[in-house]
Amino acid sequence: MELQKFYTIFGIFVTGSDCTRSKITDRLSSHGIFISIGHETDLVKKADLVVYSAAIKQDDPELVKARELNISTIERSDFVRISY
Numbered sequence: 001m002e003l004q005k006f007y008t009i010f011g012i013f014v015t016g017s018d019c020t021r022s023k024i025t026d027r028l029s030s031h032g033i034f035i036s037i038g039h040e041t042d043l044v045k046k047a048d049l050v051v052y053s054a055a056i057k058q059d060d061p062e063l064v065k066a067r068e069l070n071i072s073t074i075e076r077s078d079f080v081r082i083s084y
Helices: 002-009 024-029 061-068 075-082
Strands: 015-018 034-037 049-052 072-075
Touching: 015 024, 024 034, 049 061, 049 075, 061 072, 072 075
Parallel strands: 015 034, 049 072
Antiparallel strands: none
């Protein structure tokens, strides 16, 4: 099970973003997860934690906004490791 769906089942608010729409973003949306196509820094303001892919550059607008707001950030592989 994808982590996003797992946390949504337990009532944890999950959002995501990607630069392009895909089968993955459509599947997550179909499970009630809000997916922004493109950057949505306003969503970061509501976050308690930002989980990001290793493919995300350090100057990504959402990652930068999270750090500006002192919101905890963690790379996805580290998050998966501590989640199980």
